[in-house]
Amino acid sequence: MGVIDESGILALATRLQRLSEQMRKDGLLIYKAHGIDFEPKWFPVIYTLHLKPLLSVVELATEIGYTHPSTIGLLKELEKLKLVKSSKDKTDERKRRVQLTDKGKALIEQMKPVWQIMITAATDLINTQNNLMKAIAEVEQQMELQSFYQRAKVIMAATQPNN
Incomplete structure (x- = not known):
């Protein structure tokens, strides 16, 4: 047991971050094991656009609970990979609307069975007292x-x- 583990509640954020990093690292391994090149950090954007196909950047940021700059950073990565596309809002040109591309939609279909495996494994993992x-x-x-x-x-x- 290390100092962080022994520090109890004082290190709550550190321990949650450590747990999150391990889950992301394992998630990456699960995707790779299924031949899917996907970063777990992209999940909130991809999954949200899967369920809500057309959102403004602000709406997306609100949905995933991220800051506007963090959301834009993820969107730039995903646009570069051609998984999402954005366009100006027809009613308000200051707004950008984002949606999955056909490549993004195909990726979702490839990931759906993997998500079921992840749900089962995560459910088993958290099935604690x-x-x-x-x-x-x-x-x-x-x-x-x-x-x-x-x-x-x-x-x-x-x-x-x-x-």
């Missing part, structure tokens, strides 16, 4: 009510000596 997906949902709800920072501010204010 404390279901991770339920715990994540609970923490996300708590953060919507009051962020980590807001909670810390309340504690800081309560522990400040009166001046």
Whole structure:
């Protein structure tokens, strides 16, 4: 057990990031094992456009919960690979609409059986006493009510000596 593991709740974000990185690394191996050249970081964009075929960049960023610049970065990578395409919105030329290309749609069809394998493996992985997906949902709800920072501010204010 390392220092990070021993530090408990203080290293929560670090441990979640470590878990996320391992899942992404293994996801990449699963895709490669099936002959699919796909980076797991692209998943939120590709999957969202699969379910919602035409979105503005802002709508897509909102759907996946990423910042606008992060979303644009992913879209640039995916456009270079010709998996997504964008066009100006007909009603508002400032907006860009994005959608999957035929190549992107074909990739989705290739990935669907792999996703079923991933769902089964991930379900087995989190099938623990404390279901991770339920715990994540609970923490996300708590953060919507009051962020980590807001909670810390309340504690800081309560522990400040009166001046």
